[in-house]
Amino acid sequence: GMEVSCISTGQVFAALGLMCTESVPMRRRRVIEVLQGLIDLAAEFGKMVNLGRVRGSINGEPRQAVEDRFVSVARELCDYAADKDVTLVLEPVNRYEIDFVNKVEEGVALVREVRRANFRLMPDVFHMNIEDVSIGGELARHAAHVAYIHLADSNRLAPGRGHIDFDDIFDHLAIVEYDGWVSVEILPKPDPDTAARQAAEFLRPRVDLYNSRLMALRGEPCP
Amino acid sequence: GMEVSCISTGQVFAALGLMCTESVPMRRRRVIEVLQGLIDLAAEFGKMVNLGRVRGSINGEPRQAVEDRFVSVARELCDYAADKDVTLVLEPVNRYEIDFVNKVEEGVALVREVRRANFRLMPDVFHMNIEDVSIGGELARHAAHVAYIHLADSNRLAPGRGHIDFDDIFDHLAIVEYDGWVSVEILPKPDPDTAARQAAEFLRPRVDLYNSRLMALRGEPCP
Numbered sequence: 001g002m003e004v005s006c007i008s009t010g011q012v013f014a015a016l017g018l019m020c021t022e023s024v025p026m027r028r029r030r031v032i033e034v035l036q037g038l039i040d041l042a043a044e045f046g047k048m049v050n051l052g053r054v055r056g057s058i059n060g061e062p063r064q065a066v067e068d069r070f071v072s073v074a075r076e077l078c079d080y081a082a083d084k085d086v087t088l089v090l091e092p093v094n095r096y097e098i099d100f101v102n103k104v105e106e107g108v109a110l111v112r113e114v115r116r117a118n119f120r121l122m123p124d125v126f127h128m129n130i131e132d133v134s135i136g137g138e139l140a141r142h143a144a145h146v147a148y149i150h151l152a153d154s155n156r157l158a159p160g161r162g163h164i165d166f167d168d169i170f171d172h173l174a175i176v177e178y179d180g181w182v183s184v185e186i187l188p189k190p191d192p193d194t195a196a197r198q199a200a201e202f203l204r205p206r207v208d209l210y211n212s213r214l215m216a217l218r219g220e221p222c223p
Numbered sequence: 224g225m226e227v228s229c230i231s232t233g234q235v236f237a238a239l240g241l242m243c244t245e246s247v248p249m250r251r252r253r254v255i256e257v258l259q260g261l262i263d264l265a266a267e268f269g270k271m272v273n274l275g276r277v278r279g280s281i282n283g284e285p286r287q288a289v290e291d292r293f294v295s296v297a298r299e300l301c302d303y304a305a306d307k308d309v310t311l312v313l314e315p316v317n318r319y320e321i322d323f324v325n326k327v328e329e330g331v332a333l334v335r336e337v338r339r340a341n342f343r344l345m346p347d348v349f350h351m352n353i354e355d356v357s358i359g360g361e362l363a364r365h366a367a368h369v370a371y372i373h374l375a376d377s378n379r380l381a382p383g384r385g386h387i388d389f390d391d392i393f394d395h396l397a398i399v400e401y402d403g404w405v406s407v408e409i410l411p412k413p414d415p416d417t418a419a420r421q422a423a424e425f426l427r428p429r430v431d432l433y434n435s436r437l438m439a440l441r442g443e444p445c446p
Contacts, residue, residue: 096319130353131378134386155354163357 004045005181006089006122006148007038013054020073021056021066021100032073036080043084048148048181050122051090057100066100071113078116089122089147094130102131104138111145124150124185125164135164136172143176150185151203158186158195160202170210177214182207227268228404229312229345229371230261236277243296244279244289244323251296259303266307271371271404273345274313281322289323294336301339312345312370317353325354327361334368347373347408348387358387359395366399373408374426381409381418383425393433400437405430 012018018031035049042049051074058066078088092107101107107121123146125135132138139146153162160166184199215221235241241254258272265272274297281289301311315330324330330344346369348358355361362369376385383389407422438444 096317129377129386132386133378133384154352155356161356163352163355 005183006046006048006050007042008050008052009035009038009054010052012038013052019054019056020051021058021069023061023065023069028069028073032076035077039077039081039084039086039088042081042086047085048087048089049081050148051088052093053098055090055098055100057098059099067110067113070100070110074110074114074119075116078114078119082116082118087118087120087147089120091122091124091150092127092131093124094127096130097127102127104128104132104142108142108145120147121145122148122150124152125169126150126152126154126156126185129154129164136169139169139178140172140176143173143178146178146180148181148183149173149178151182151199152184152186156187157189158198158202159184161198166202166206170206174210174213174217177217179214228406229269229271229273230265231273231275232258232261232277233275235261236275242277242279243274244281244292246284246292251292255296255299258300262300262304262307262309262311265304265309270308271310271312272304273371274311275316276321278313278321279323290333290336293323294333297333297337297342298339301337301342305339305341310341310343310370312343314345314347314373315350315354316347317350319353320350325350327351327355327365331365331368343370344368345371345373347375348392349373349375349377349379349408352377352387359392362392362401363395363399366396366401369401369403371404371406372396372401374405374422375407375409379410380412381421381425382407384421389425389429393429397433397436397440400440402437 012031012034016034018027018034020031022028022031038049056066056070074088081088090101090107090110092101092104095102101110104121104123111119111121123139128135128138139149151159153159154164155162186195186199188195235254235257239257241250241257243254245251245254254277261272279289279293297311304311313324313330313333315324315327318325324333327344327346334342334344344365346362351358351361362372374382376382377387378385409418409422411418
């Protein structure tokens with residue numbers, strides 16, 4: 001009975017080497033077709049598709065040209081996805097992994113430019129720890145654009161194994177009554193099962209408490 | 224009347240491409256000679272030489288072999304430097320920039336292996352924010368091995384422009400009565416002069432307060 005929360009597109013970049021910002025129109029057409037296939041899949045599973053490194057990079061080009069190509073591709077994908085009730089979520093990623101959309105704030109600027117209700121953000125607190133002026137504060141400030149949050153600690157191990165203040169993050173999210181997904185994206189260390197167990201043990205009581213707070217705020221009875 | 228605090232060796236790696244962990248003996252000899260030249264310079268200016276990326280990398284080799292080569296080079300350099308009252312300081316650097324000595328704790332392990340009084344650490348809080356389980360806590364815990372601290376905020380801008388809690392860092396350093404250098408290593412953004420001014424304005428009152436606390440702890444009169 002496990003629910004799929006999102007279709008990940010990491011392999012479109014990693015295996016096919018395709019990016020939304022391709023300067024060659026035929027390659028841009030190809031990335032749109034591949035992502036449309038994943039949107040079709042998301043229509044049945046999760047209703048969400050993420051855009052990580054597949055969004056593309058600036059790589060020495062004029063920033064505006066790269067942004068324009070991204071916005072045009074994003075709009076076409078969003079219009080295709082809207083008919084299937086699918087949302088695209090863009091993940092800001094730290095400077096060491098990509099040179100385009102590092103801060104959540106930069107993601108918000110793009111969301112405003114794309115102007116599609118099903119184009120939103122997927123902040124990852126590991127990347128935010130490197131890029132953003134605050135974590136909880138920035139998540140709360142931009143909550144209207146956030147559909148999904150990746151949780152990992154500052155060293156990308158399971159939450160609780162680094163120095164990120166997750167209680168502060170949940171406190172900030174509760175203020176804006178964030179009601180989207182959170183999921184864990186971490187390194188499989190010391191091994192995948194142990195890392196998953198550490199994350200679950202740390203997060204479960206906090207997520208339960210968070211959900212109770214939200215229900216209380218809304219005047220709903222405890223489950 | 225400005226004092227030189229340290230001779231930096233970044234260009235030995237960046238311009239000459241040399242590393243302490245070179246597997247070819249002749250190249251290891253060459254890096255030793257170049258660093259000995261910088262130790263000679265440090266004998267007159269600052270009495271300290273840092274080892275950043277010039278320390279080398281693992282790069283798929285067995286870790287022990289790389290470590291052994293590093294320890295052997297470090298000992299030879301330390302023995303040469305000891306006669307000139309010069310200290311070598313190793314800087315732990317985050318995983319995206321190098322694969323050898325990321326955490327302060329890993330630096331401490333190497334310091335213990337090298338076993339030379341003039342081989343110590345130069346933690347950088349920007350890197351610690353990505354690698355270490357805490358910043359102030361780890362600095363205090365390993366203070367005996369720390370000779371120099373690089374300050375930058377979480378986004379590598381001037382202290383005060385990100386989310387690192389510098390008051391917490393100074394509180395921890397005061398507990399162990401840290402009395403070494405701190406200096407600022409940041410991105411020149413929005414421009415070099417502005418960044419330097421931001422850092423000075425943020426740090427000066429904190430460093431003054433810190434020094435007063437240290438003098439009070441030692442029963443010395445205020446300056």
